[in-house]
Amino acid sequence: xxxxxxxxxxxxxxxxxxxxxxxxxxxxxxxxxxxxxxxxxxxxxxxxxxxxxxxxxxxxxxxxxxxxxxxxxxxxxxxxxxxxxxxxxxxxxxxxxxxxxxxxxxxxxxxxxxxxxxxxxxxxxxxxxxxxxxxxxxxxxxxxxxxxxxxxxxxxxxxxxxxxxxxxxxxxxxxxxxxxxxxxxxxxxxxxxxxxxxxxxxxxxxxxxxxxxxxxxxxxxxxxxxxxxxxxxxxxxxxxxxxxxxxxxxxxxxxxxxxxxxxxxxxxxxxxxxxxxxxxxxxxxxxxxxxxxxxxxxxxxxxxxxxxxxxxxxxxxxxxxxxxxxxxxxxxxxxxxxxxxxxxxxxxxxxxxxxxxxxxxxxxxxxxxxxxx
Amino acid sequence: xxxxxxxxxxxxxxxxxxxxxxxxxxxxxxxxxxxxxxxxxxxxxxxxxxxxxxxxxxxxxxxxxxxxxxxxxxxxxxxxxxxxxxxxxxxxxxxxxxxxxxxxxxxxxxxxxxxxxxxxxxxxxxxxxxxxxxxxxxxxxxxxxxxxxxxxxxxxxxxxxxxxxxxxxxxxxxxxxxxxxxxxxxxxxxxxxxxxxxxxxxxxxxxxxxxxxxxxxxxxxxxxxxxxxxxxxxxxxxxxxxxxxxxxxxxxxxxxxxxxxxxxxxxxxxxxxxxxxxxxxxxxxxxxxxxxxxxxxxxxxxxxxxxxxxxxxxxxxxxxxxxxxxxxxxxxxxxxxxxxxxxxxxxxxxxxxxxxxxxxxxxxxxxxxxxxxxxxxxxxxxxxxxxxxxxxxxxxxxxxxxxxxxxxxxxxxxxxxxxxxxxxxxxxxxxxxxxxxxxxxxxxxxxxxxxxxxxxxxxxxxxxxxxxxxxxxxxxxxxxxxxxxxxxxxxxxxxxxxxxxxxxxxxxxxxxxxxxxxxxxxxxxxxxxxxxxxxxxxxxxxxxxxxxxxxxxxxxxxxxxxxxxxxxxxxxxxxxxxxxxxxxxxxxxxxxxxxxxxxxxxxxxxxxxxxxx
Numbered sequence: 001x002x003x004x005x006x007x008x009x010x011x012x013x014x015x016x017x018x019x020x021x022x023x024x025x026x027x028x029x030x031x032x033x034x035x036x037x038x039x040x041x042x043x044x045x046x047x048x049x050x051x052x053x054x055x056x057x058x059x060x061x062x063x064x065x066x067x068x069x070x071x072x073x074x075x076x077x078x079x080x081x082x083x084x085x086x087x088x089x090x091x092x093x094x095x096x097x098x099x100x101x102x103x104x105x106x107x108x109x110x111x112x113x114x115x116x117x118x119x120x121x122x123x124x125x126x127x128x129x130x131x132x133x134x135x136x137x138x139x140x141x142x143x144x145x146x147x148x149x150x151x152x153x154x155x156x157x158x159x160x161x162x163x164x165x166x167x168x169x170x171x172x173x174x175x176x177x178x179x180x181x182x183x184x185x186x187x188x189x190x191x192x193x194x195x196x197x198x199x200x201x202x203x204x205x206x207x208x209x210x211x212x213x214x215x216x217x218x219x220x221x222x223x224x225x226x227x228x229x230x231x232x233x234x235x236x237x238x239x240x241x242x243x244x245x246x247x248x249x250x251x252x253x254x255x256x257x258x259x260x261x262x263x264x265x266x267x268x269x270x271x272x273x274x275x276x277x278x279x280x281x282x283x284x285x286x287x288x289x290x291x292x293x294x295x296x297x298x299x300x301x302x303x304x305x306x307x308x309x310x311x312x313x314x315x316x317x318x319x320x321x322x323x324x325x326x327x328x329x330x331x332x333x334x335x336x337x338x339x340x341x342x343x344x345x346x347x348x349x350x351x352x353x354x355x356x357x358x359x360x361x362x363x364x365x366x367x368x369x370x371x372x373x
Numbered sequence: 374x375x376x377x378x379x380x381x382x383x384x385x386x387x388x389x390x391x392x393x394x395x396x397x398x399x400x401x402x403x404x405x406x407x408x409x410x411x412x413x414x415x416x417x418x419x420x421x422x423x424x425x426x427x428x429x430x431x432x433x434x435x436x437x438x439x440x441x442x443x444x445x446x447x448x449x450x451x452x453x454x455x456x457x458x459x460x461x462x463x464x465x466x467x468x469x470x471x472x473x474x475x476x477x478x479x480x481x482x483x484x485x486x487x488x489x490x491x492x493x494x495x496x497x498x499x500x501x502x503x504x505x506x507x508x509x510x511x512x513x514x515x516x517x518x519x520x521x522x523x524x525x526x527x528x529x530x531x532x533x534x535x536x537x538x539x540x541x542x543x544x545x546x547x548x549x550x551x552x553x554x555x556x557x558x559x560x561x562x563x564x565x566x567x568x569x570x571x572x573x574x575x576x577x578x579x580x581x582x583x584x585x586x587x588x589x590x591x592x593x594x595x596x597x598x599x600x601x602x603x604x605x606x607x608x609x610x611x612x613x614x615x616x617x618x619x620x621x622x623x624x625x626x627x628x629x630x631x632x633x634x635x636x637x638x639x640x641x642x643x644x645x646x647x648x649x650x651x652x653x654x655x656x657x658x659x660x661x662x663x664x665x666x667x668x669x670x671x672x673x674x675x676x677x678x679x680x681x682x683x684x685x686x687x688x689x690x691x692x693x694x695x696x697x698x699x700x701x702x703x704x705x706x707x708x709x710x711x712x713x714x715x716x717x718x719x720x721x722x723x724x725x726x727x728x729x730x731x732x733x734x735x736x737x738x739x740x741x742x743x744x745x746x747x748x749x750x751x752x753x754x755x756x757x758x759x760x761x762x763x764x765x766x767x768x769x770x771x772x773x774x775x776x777x778x779x780x781x782x783x784x785x786x787x788x789x790x791x792x793x794x795x796x797x798x799x800x801x802x803x804x805x806x807x808x809x810x811x812x813x814x815x816x817x818x819x820x821x822x823x824x825x826x827x828x829x830x831x832x833x834x835x836x837x838x839x840x841x842x843x844x845x846x847x848x849x850x851x852x853x854x855x856x857x858x859x860x861x862x863x864x865x866x867x868x869x870x871x872x873x874x875x876x877x878x879x880x881x882x883x884x885x886x887x888x889x890x891x892x893x894x895x896x897x898x899x900x901x902x903x904x905x906x907x908x909x910x911x912x913x914x915x916x917x918x919x920x921x922x923x924x925x926x927x928x929x930x931x932x933x934x935x936x937x938x939x940x941x942x943x944x945x946x947x948x949x950x951x952x953x954x955x956x957x958x959x960x961x962x963x964x965x966x967x968x969x970x971x972x973x974x975x976x977x978x979x980x981x982x983x984x985x986x
Binding site: 139183243256275280283284287290291294298310311314321324329333334 | 385386394397398402404405408411412415419420422423426
């Protein structure tokens with residue numbers, strides 16, 4: 001279908017996009033979403049232009065990385081995945097010893113010229129390495145492949161979870177899981193794993209979770225039990241969204257948001273601001289944009305000519321969905337509060353950069369198909 | 374499985390992946406529909422409800438501080454309760470110009486810079502609609518003066534709050550500890566939510582150690598407020614739960630007897646039930662009034678207490694470390710018998726001093742002319758130093774040190790309070806770590822009469838003699854007998870824990886030393902015979918004198934001429950009734966001179982009070 005389109009379009013934009021190996025559909029959706037997000041951020045930050053300018057700078061920087069990623073040949077992606085993975089895990093271990101502490105967790109690594117969270121790298125590296133490993137094997141994957149992949153996923157996930165950063169651990173873990181899922185892990189294997197996990201849940205509850213994490217889960221079940229502490233987030237967030245109604249209170253008019261009732265309102269809780277100001281109608285539009293992005297990613301995955309591309313593009317798209325689902329679920333009081341941003345909208349540079357590189361890689365997978373045929 | 378070896382079939386595999394992709398898409402649609410459904414409920418169905426809540430965020434959440442648990446002695450006498458006290462409080466968001474309000478309030482009520490500083494600190498961490506105390510403990514006339522003018526100050530309130538009170542004042546202060554206002558240091562340690570309305574926290578002693586039991590659970594009140602922030606009505610409330618009550622092992626009347634027995638001296642008494650480690654009395658003298666600390670003591674008063682040369686704030690019973698002196702002799706005697714380095718009837722000739730072979734230095738006996746020929750019983754009864762120099766020389770420091778260790782020397786007792794120290798149990802390794810020097814034989818000798826590096830706390834002293842009295846079983850001493858859980862009001866007993874047990878090699882070795890200790894009190898030449906008049910039960914004891922400063926080789930120690938500050942500490946350890954011990958007592962009177970004259974009578978008064986009344 002794309003070839004058909006290509007042949008009869010001669011517009012300059014089209015040619016530029018082709019030369020840069022970019023997917024016009026995905027690119028325009030992502031840009032629309034990011035710009036729309038900056039608008040919401042302007043309101044959430046209390047009309048702070050500096051914040052928006054910083055965010056726009058990040059978007060442009062991240063888009064440049066997207067273009068760069070889109071031009072990495074698939075062969076190269078497979079080659080570097082092992083090194084990226086090893087470097088990422090090494091840095092996670094370094095964080096354990098030399099990391100900087102922020103908000104009670106040890107997540108940051110300071111390399112002198114740049115300060116970043118190594119866990120972000122793993123969001124890319126984990127699905128990449130698992131896909132590289134599995135792509136050459138006979139599908140559906142066998143037991144040995146399953147075990148090796150699980151170890152590859154579990155190591156960074158556990159390292160991240162103990163920082164503690166439950167949100168990122170979930171994202172990295174699900175990215176790895178999705179590759180396996182797409183590679184056709186049998187249902188009975190997944191079901192028995194699920195049963196095993198739920199049997200282990202009480203143990204995890206007791207030993208693996210921090211006090212504050214347990215509290216958040218307890219709070220979810222009954223936010224009114226702790227209205228002064230962690231329940232405050234959820235209660236205020238629900239008030240904001242609920243009071244938005246059908247069409248919302250209007251941009252810059254959300255009282256909950258503007259009067260400081262919503263904590264973390266430019267980062268993890270930015271969807272409450274959106275819900276209050278744009279209402280149910282706005283929410284539907286926003287979620288449809290997200291769905292379009294995710295489905296475009298899945299479409300590219302389905303049309304890729306080799307397993308590696310199918311698995312990687314699929315896993316990236318599904319992880320993007322997890323971002324969306326966990327964040328909106330948390331803000332609407334359906335899921336416990338874990339630190340997962342609303343993708344491409346929440347304030348902050350790290351997740352923006354990894355997400356964009358991910359989209360770049362999806363685009364690289366898309367063009368690989370054509371160059372091969 | 375040979376099948377797995379087959380070549381990849383791209384068609385089948387891509388079909389597999391595509392099937393899974395489609396499946397994922399279906400999942401995504403389902404899950405996002407759930408999110409949308411949730412948003413539908415929040416934004417459409419319950420819109421009215423949330424709209425009301427949001428409209429002006431009329432509903433305020435107020436933290437209701439719990440009432441602190443009460444403390445009773447073992448017979449139910451109230452040691453700590455709570456009394457209403459008036460406080461001047463300010464709600465930040467209702468005050469337009471805070472600085473001028475604070476300025477104007479000065480006309481009606483005094484507050485110190487300290488109060489102001491604390492107020493400003495709380496201002497930062499409390500929500501703007503919470504009331505923050507500026508002054509505690511208002512006097513009646515201050516309340517009256519303010520109440521008349523209150524209408525002029527928006528956001529200023531007078532509230533009655535329950536505040537910690539120690540009805541018996543200074544009585545048993547070192548056993549209880551006290552509460553004080555939460556400061557920056559405490560803030561790091563407490564749960565911000567649980568303490569949202571709390572202003573006081575245990576600072577010392579039991580009050581600190583059992584903070585988690587005493588504090589209780591915070592309550593929450595949802596109130597509707599008007600535009601000015603005034604509370605219109607309470608929407609709903611979950612009341613706070615009072616903290617748990619503590620029932621102590623302390624016997625208040627016994628404690629009082631001990632405090633009175635001291636008069637103006639400084640020192641400490643610890644009385645323990647040797648059968649279970651319950652602390653019956655824990656006294657450090659002098660005492661002070663903990664109520665002063667509850668609402669913030671003034672600098673002047675605090676400095677006065679801190680700088681007093683008698684150091685009333687210092688908890689001698691747990692933190693004071695003293696040379697045990699001759700009270701160690703029964704332990705060494707037992708060590709000698711058990712290791713066969715001493716024989717029961719073997720005699721030593723005491724000439725008033727002892728010399729190591731090949732050394733000129735004389736180790737003096739307290740009795741200049743010497744005790745003459747003495748066996749172990751005589752040596753304990755008369756507290757002969759020369760006998761124990763010789764015994765120490767034979768035992769050697771390693772054996773002495775490990776034997777005292779069996780009775781809890783040199784380790785914390787693990788008592789349920791704060792500030793406990795562990796004393797010093799010297800040994801070769803300890804000394805190498807202490808100053809890098811080897812152990813000298815002369816140091817073994819002075820350790821043999823409980824001097825030198827050896828240091829114990831009064832609690833350790835009492836606990837060691839308690840363990841001795843029951844033939845080696847040492848309990849972990851404790852101050853709390855039971856915790857009364859609120860709101861069920863069921864008492865949970867604190868079980869007695871055995872901290873260590875010395876297994877006697879021969880029971881009659883112990884009997885022998887035990888009899889010598891009875892002789893100390895009841896024998897004709899016993900050093901504590903002064904207290905045996907009219908005794909209705911048998912006491913086993915041992916006097917001790919701890920040197921505060923060293924007398925030069927050929928000088929005489931003369932009690933009259935030595936400054937009181939440098940006078941020896943008087944010690945006495947004892948248990949009674951000797952044949953079925955119910956109470957073990959250790960007494961230290963600082964600068965009291967000799968143990969027999971000063972410390973033993975105090976112990977007798979305590980034992981009389983406990984066993985006869």
